[in-house]
Amino acid sequence: MSDSRFEDLPLAEPVLRALREENYTVPTPIQARSIPAQLEGRDLIGCAQTGTGKTAAFALPILTHLANRPQKPKRGRPRVLVLTPTRELAIQVGKSFTTYGRHLKLRHSLVYGGVSQVPQTRNLAKGVDILVATPGRLLDLMSQGHVDLREVEFLVLDEVDRMLDMGFRPQIEEILRRMPRERQTMLFSSTMPPAVHALALQVTRDAEWVEATPEGSTAVGITERIYSVKPDKKTPLLLSLLDEPDWNQVLVFV
Ligand code: AMP
Numbered sequence: 001m002s003d004s005r006f007e008d009l010p011l012a013e014p015v016l017r018a019l020r021e022e023n024y025t026v027p028t029p030i031q032a033r034s035i036p037a038q039l040e041g042r043d044l045i046g047c048a049q050t051g052t053g054k055t056a057a058f059a060l061p062i063l064t065h066l067a068n069r070p071q072k073p074k075r076g077r078p079r080v081l082v083l084t085p086t087r088e089l090a091i092q093v094g095k096s097f098t099t100y101g102r103h104l105k106l107r108h109s110l111v112y113g114g115v116s117q118v119p120q121t122r123n124l125a126k127g128v129d130i131l132v133a134t135p136g137r138l139l140d141l142m143s144q145g146h147v148d149l150r151e152v153e154f155l156v157l158d159e160v161d162r163m164l165d166m167g168f169r170p171q172i173e174e175i176l177r178r179m180p181r182e183r184q185t186m187l188f189s190s191t192m193p194p195a196v197h198a199l200a201l202q203v204t205r206d207a208e209w210v211e212a213t214p215e216g217s218t219a220v221g222i223t224e225r226i227y228s229v230k231p232d233k234k235t236p237l238l239l240s241l242l243d244e245p246d247w248n249q250v251l252v253f254v
Contacts, residue, residue, distance in 0.1 A: 004032050010039055011060055012067035014103035019060075022099065028053035030212035034186075035061050041184055043204035048212035049190040050159075055096045058082075058156050058186045063101045065154065065184075066129060073107045073127030076147050080130040080154040081179070083138070083172065085162040087112035090132045093158065097130055106130060111147070113137040121146045135163065135171035142178065149179040157203065160189040160196050169199075176203060 006019050006027055019025075027035065030048045038044055038061035048054040062080055071079065084090045094110045101108075108130035109123045117137070124131075124146050131138075131147065141147045157163070163172065185204045189196045200207070229237050242250060 009035055010064075011035070012064040012104075014067060015060055015063050015100055018100050018102050024056075028057070028212070030054055030210055031057045031060070034058075034208065034210045037208040037210075038062075038184070038186065039064060043184060043207035044186040044210065045200045045204055045207045046186070046188045046210045046212065047190070047192050048188055048210070052212040054158075054188050054212070055093055056100060058158075058188070059093075059096050059100050062130070062154050062156075063097070063104060063106070066106055067104050070105075071129075073129045074151070075127055076124045076145075077151045078109070078128045078131035078147070078149070079151060080156070081149060081152050081175075082130070082132045082156040082158060083135055083163070083175065084132065084158045085134065085166050085168065087114060087134060089159060090134055093132045097132070101130075108132060111137050111141060113140075117141065117146075135168045135175060139171055139174060142175075149175065152179040153183055155179065155183055155185045155203070157185070157187045157199075160187055160199060161191045161193065164195050164199070169195075172199070 004027060005025055006016060009027070011019075030046060030052050034044050034046055034057045038058065044058070046054060046057065048057070066079065082093055084093060090110050090112045094108055097106075097108050106129040107127050109120065109128040109132070111120050111124075111131060111133035113134060113136050117140070120137075121141065124141070138147065142149070157172070185207070187200050187204060187207075189200070192200075227237060238252070
């Protein structure tokens with residue numbers, strides 16, 4: 001853990017107030033290492049998994065930048081674009097902006113596929129500062145004229161390894177072509193295979209590199225085991241494992 005505290009970082013006061021209310025006092029390592037660079041306007045390449053606090057790592061400096069230079073939200077023209085691979089992650093990121101930005105008058109919109117686009121376009125039409133989107137639906141709404149990325153100042157590419165695994169590279173390229181080159185870019189990925197590395201270098205300029213979880217970092221004394229089972233067998237398997245007599249304390253992550 002780092003020694004610094006959120007209060008020592010030059011975050012906007014309304015953001016610090018929200019953090020106090022959430023009982024966040026100490027930044028996680030990725031936050032401590034990446035927030036100062038982002039507040040200075042630097043691009044960022046972060047190797048970090050879910051659970052490291054990566055969402056706040058980009059949301060807090062972005063909210064601070066917006067708080068320091070307020071503008072009226074414009075119809076379909078976001079200042080911030082966060083691209084995520086899945087709607088679940090988009091919803092989670094949206095919630096984080098709601099939590100950390102609750103004392104700021106900012107509007108965020110969510111755009112993802114698999115549901116009707118009508119509520120999404122209605123929401124965009126009311127004005128948007130921060131847009132959290134999956135690539136496919138975003139391009140659909142752009143081609144219909146509901147979203148215009150020409151005023152994007154901050155771009156976040158979240159879980160890039162997953163986005164590339166899901167085949168979103170062409171969509172990402174297309175989205176990049178429709179936004180200003182002059183912007184601050186933050187890219188996060190839990191792994192850095194060559195394809196992610198290449199994209200990271202393509203989309204950022206003079207970026208700060210931050211790694212939260214060194215590869216293969218299983219703690220000493222822990223044996224990892226993988227069970228390959230069909231989804232409907234997961235719960236019975238878990239229950240039978242829990243019946244093992246020599247287990248006394250068990251933590252289950254879902
Ligand atoms: P993430 O890696 O962004 O999915 O965040 C993992 C969880 O950690 C979320 O539930 C956050 O609310 C929480 N969290 C993030 N940063 C901090 C912090 N500095 N102190 C306490 N909790 C945090």
